[in-house]
Amino acid sequence: MGAYFIDFEAESLYIFLRGLCGRVNTAGRAAVSQPATDQTVNGEAAMKLQGDLPRILNDRRVRKITALLLLLAVLSLALPADSQAVYFNRKLSGSMPDYGDVRNMTGGESQISPDGRYVVFVADRDTDEMIELYSVPLEGGEPTRLNAALKNGAGVNRFLISPDSQWVVYLADQDTVGKDELYSVPIGGGSPTKLNTTPVSGGDVLDFQITPNSQGVVYRADQDQNDRDELYSNWITGGTPFNLSGTLVPGGDVSSYKITPNNLGVVFRADKDLDNTYELYSNWITGGTPVKLHSPLGALSDLNALYRITPNSQVVVFILDLDFNDVFELYRVPVTGGSPIRLNDDLASGGGVLTFDISADGQQVVYLADQDTDEVCEIYSVPLVGGTPTRLNDDLVFEGDVDRFDISPDGGRVVYRADQDADEVYELYSVPIVGGTAVRLNEAMVGGGDVFESYRITPNSLGVVYVADQDTDDVYEIYSVPVGGGTVNKLNPTLVSGGNVGGFFLVAKNSLGVVYTADQEVDGVTELYAASIFGGAVQKLNGTLTAGGGVYYASIKIAPDSRAVIYRADQEVDEKYELFVTLRSRDMYLPLVVSE
Numbered sequence: 372m373g374a375y376f377i378d379f380e381a382e383s384l385y386i387f388l389r390g391l392c393g394r395v396n397t398a399g400r401a402a403v404s405q406p407a408t409d410q411t412v413n414g415e416a417a418m419k420l421q422g423d424l425p426r427i428l429n430d431r432r433v434r435k436i437t438a439l440l441l442l443l444a445v446l447s448l449a450l451p452a453d454s455q456a457v458y459f460n461r462k463l464s465g466s467m468p469d470y471g472d473v474r475n476m477t478g479g480e481s482q483i484s485p486d487g488r489y490v491v492f493v494a495d496r497d498t499d500e501m502i503e504l505y506s507v508p509l510e511g512g513e514p515t516r517l518n519a520a521l522k523n524g525a526g527v528n529r530f531l532i533s534p535d536s537q538w539v540v541y542l543a544d545q546d547t548v549g550k551d552e553l554y555s556v557p558i559g560g561g562s563p564t565k566l567n568t569t570p571v572s573g574g575d576v577l578d579f580q581i582t583p584n585s586q587g588v589v590y591r592a593d594q595d596q597n598d599r600d601e602l603y604s605n606w607i608t609g610g611t612p613f614n615l616s617g618t619l620v621p622g623g624d625v626s627s628y629k630i631t632p633n634n635l636g637v638v639f640r641a642d643k644d645l646d647n648t649y650e651l652y653s654n655w656i657t658g659g660t661p662v663k664l665h666s667p668l669g670a671l672s673d674l675n676a677l678y679r680i681t682p683n684s685q686v687v688v689f690i691l692d693l694d695f696n697d698v699f700e701l702y703r704v705p706v707t708g709g710s711p712i713r714l715n716d717d718l719a720s721g722g723g724v725l726t727f728d729i730s731a732d733g734q735q736v737v738y739l740a741d742q743d744t745d746e747v748c749e750i751y752s753v754p755l756v757g758g759t760p761t762r763l764n765d766d767l768v769f770e771g772d773v774d775r776f777d778i779s780p781d782g783g784r785v786v787y788r789a790d791q792d793a794d795e796v797y798e799l800y801s802v803p804i805v806g807g808t809a810v811r812l813n814e815a816m817v818g819g820g821d822v823f824e825s826y827r828i829t830p831n832s833l834g835v836v837y838v839a840d841q842d843t844d845d846v847y848e849i850y851s852v853p854v855g856g857g858t859v860n861k862l863n864p865t866l867v868s869g870g871n872v873g874g875f876f877l878v879a880k881n882s883l884g885v886v887y888t889a890d891q892e893v894d895g896v897t898e899l900y901a902a903s904i905f906g907g908a909v910q911k912l913n914g915t916l917t918a919g920g921g922v923y924y925a926s927i928k929i930a931p932d933s934r935a936v937i938y939r940a941d942q943e944v945d946e947k948y949e950l951f952v953t954l955r956s957r958d959m960y961l962p963l964v965v966s967e
Contacts, residue, residue, distance in 0.1 A: 457955060460914040461511045463490055463937065464950040470499040472948045473939050475926050478529025478542075478578075481937055481950055483509060486536040487930045489558050490937055491517070492950050493527050502526035504541055506558050509935055509952060515560040517541070524548045529578075532558065535585040538607050540566070542576055551575040553590050555607050564609040566590070573597035581607065584634045587656060589615070591625055600624040602639050604656055613658035615639070622646035627676060630656070631684040636706065638664070638680055638687055649674045651689055653706050662708040664689075671696040677726060680706065681733045686755065688714070688736055690724050699723040701738050703755060712757045714738070721745035729755070730782035735804050737763070737778055737785055748772040750787055752804055761806035763787070770794045775824060778804065781832040784854055786812070788822055797821040799837055801854055810856035813837065819844035825874045828854060831882040834904060836862075838872055847871040849887050851904050860906035863887070869894035875924040878904070879933040886912065886936055888924045897921040899938055899953075912936055912953040919945035930954070 464473050473481065473494045479502075481492040491506045497516070504527045505514040517539055518527055525548045530541035540555045545563070553576045554563040566588055567576050574597050579590035589604045594612075602616040602625045615637055616625050623646055628639035638653045643661070648668050652661040664687060668674070675690035687706050690699045701724045702711035714736055715724055722745050727738035737752045743762070750773050753760040763785055764773050771794055776787035786801045792811070799822045802809040812835055813822055819840070826837035836851045842861075849862045849872045862885055863872055869890070876887035885902050892898065892911075899912040899922045913922050919941070926939030935954035941947050 458910070458912065458953050459955070460912070460951060460953045462943075462949055463507050463509075463511060463514070463952050464492065464494060464496065464505075465507070465514045467494065467496040467947075467949065468499075469947070471496040473926075473950045474502055474948075475923060475939055476502075476529070478531075479527070481926050481928065481939060482530075482532055483928050483930050483935075483937060484532050484536040484558060485534055485931055487932050487934070488536065489532075490950070490952070491530060491532055491539055491558065493530070494950075500526075502528075504530055504539065504543075504556075506539065506560065509930060509937075510954060511952070517556045517558075517560060517563070518543055518554070519545055519563050521545060522548050531579070531581050533581050533585040533607065534583055537585065538581075540579060540581055540588055540607065542579065551577075553579055553588065553592075555588065555609070566605045566607075566609060566612070567592060567594055567603065568612060570594045571597055580628070580630055582630055582634045582656065583632055586634070589628060589630055589637055589656070591628065600626075602628055602637065602641075602654075604637070604658070613656075615654045615656075615658055615661070616641060616643065616652075617654075617661045619643050620646055629678070629680055631680055631706065632682055633684040635684065638678065638706065640674060640676065640678065645670065648672065651678060651687065651691075651704075653687070653708065664704045664706075664708050665691070665693065665702070665711050668693070675699055679727070679729050681729055681755065682731060683733055686733075688727065688729060688755075690727070697723075699725075701727055701736070701740075703736075703757070714753045714755075714757060714760070715740060715751070716742055716760050718742050719745050728776075728778050730778050730804060731780055732782045734782065735778075737776060737804065739773060739776060748774065750776050750785065752785070752806060763802045763804075763806060763809065764789060764800065765791055765809045767791050768794050777826075777828055779828050779832040779854060780830055783832060786826070786828055786835055786854065788824065788826065799826060799835065799839075801835070801856060812852045812854075812856055812859075813839060813841055813850070814859050816841055817844055823847060823874050825876070827876070827878050829878050829882040829904065830880050833882065836876065836878055836885055836904070838874055838876065847874070849876060849885065849889075849902070851885070851906070860904075862902040862904075862906055862909070863889060863891060863900070864909055866891055867894050873897065873924050875927070877927060877929050879929050880931055881933040884933065886927060886929055888922055888927070897924070899927065899936070899940075901936070913938065913940055913951065914942055916940070916942055917945055923948065926950075 479493045489506050493502050495501050504517040507514040525544045527541050527543040538555050539558050542551045544550050553566040556563040574593040576590050576592040588607050593600050603612040605612040623642045625639050625641040628637050636655050640649050642649050651664040654661045672692050678689035686703050688703045692699050701714040704711040722741040724738050724740040735752050739750050741748050750763045751760040771790045773787050773789040785804050790797050799812040800809045823838040834851050835854050838847050838849050840847050850859050852859045873888040888897050890896050900909050902909045922938050922940040928937050937952045939948050
């Protein structure tokens with residue numbers, strides 16, 4: 372592929388240079404617009420260029436242009452490297468009155484659309500304390516209000532952007548104050564469409580999810596009877612909702628649900644048949660008769676709130692005390708129902724499965740359990756189809772535990788945090804998902820040091836980024852390391868006395884950069900920085916902060932193409948939170964230069 376590209380470049384250069392001499396005919400222009408599919412044709416173009424090149428380069432016009440291009444090349448080499456990457460800091464939320472703020476609420480954090488074109492946020496930018504929904508182009512412009520006019524006391528409570536970036540779906544008491552309902556609206560603005568039927572007195576829409584193909588919305592509501600939470604779906608463009616949960620026993624409710632990755636069905640947890648005994652069901656996305664995924668549970672059995680659907684939508688993995696009261700074990704079952712297969716090994720007396728995850732390829736399940744010794748939490752891996760589980764962590768010191776794990780995106784390794792080697796000293800380890808030698812990722816800890824709970828595996832599965840007081844007790848800094856172990860890179864520079872890197876950070880999707888918050892330069896003043904995953908120069912991303920100002924960590928998002936970062940800050944006026952973007956024209960990795 373590389374040779375083919377080079378040959379096509381030769382053909383293009385040949386036609387370009389001949390064009391400067393006025394020799395390109397219609398066929399030559401067509402050759403540029405339709406690159407040859409046969410590599411030999413491109414090879415011929417290269418040879419033709421070699422034969423004609425002396426005559427072409429002797430043309431006076433070509434000599435002048437060539438000299439100009441050479442001059443530009445020399446000047447570009449003379450510029451410092453960091454001048455090639457310019458960042459611009461802009462306000463996205465537009466002009467707001469003194470009372471206005473961009474809000475950050477559960478389900479209402481500012482978001483970048485998956486295609487990277489829009490930012491959607493909530494703010495009281497038009498009426499004090501009236502939270503409304505807006506979209507704005509990522510590169511800036513005037514925000515567009517997405518919701519319809521609201522009455523006094525009403526507001527938008529949460530929203531999601533559809534995976535295809537065309538729609539925003541939101542909850543608001545838009546029609547009746549105090550009654551949350553569900554609406555969809557084009558992301559660039561337009562007329563909102565109500566997706567639910569009008570709820571009964573006291574009824575509300577509680578929550579919702581958008582299907583992966585962006586065609587439908589599934590929501591939970593006490594739409595038909597107050598305090599009876601049922602499950603519904605509708606097209607994102609509107610229509611008549613489908614009831615997915617069927618008839619519920621008196622007192623029964625749907626407590627949670629998940630959409631299958633193939634968009635065809637839902638899996639939900641409900642006390643549908645026996646009040647206060649939660650079981651697992653599936654149904655088609657457009658309704659039908661719900662199927663119970665396991666045998667009926669008795670009054671002493673219960674379904675844990677955690678369950679997951681495999682990436683191929685064929686299997687559901689869940690935690691259940693199917694056989695013994697308060698003994699939670701791990702099972703798999705077809706999404707259409709059947710006989711559950713237990714995945715964990717026999718448990719120690721008092722033991723149970725606490726949490727689990729499924730690898731992205733759907734082949735392995737990793738779970739945390741006190742399987743071998745009561746109250747000693749360890750991690751295990753087992754094939755999805757069942758088999759003998761493999762313990763992944765090394766032997767733990769007395770009273771040691773694994774407290775968190777993550778599977779790499781490629782499904783090859785598991786990274787976990789544990790006080791494996793010294794009690795109450797939490798460190799970071801990596802191990803193949805099928806078992807093997809666990810490798811410690813962090814360097815030796817100073818006395819009192821720990822790896823912070825927040826760590827991330829890079830999207831390309833090659834590295835891990837973590838925060839720890841590794842070098843100085845109670846001074847938290849940010850580090851990167853290869854996922855299989857190796858040289859640890861500190862990403863932040865020396866911190867001001869009293870400064871710390873915050874526990875919240877993001878890794879760019881291209882796996883080249885890390886964005887983090889820290890009071891790095893002034894103790895107590897939180898600012899936003901970008902660093903190369905390999906270490907080196909660090910760039911501040913926020914603009915100059917007013918006295919008392921700071922960056923709010925939970926609002927930070929990186930654009931899908933890694934070219935921009937949005938954040939919420941009282942950057943210009945203390946206690947007035949606005950939305951800003953720092954962007955550039957290339958992928959995010961350092962060095963960078965900010966231009967305000």
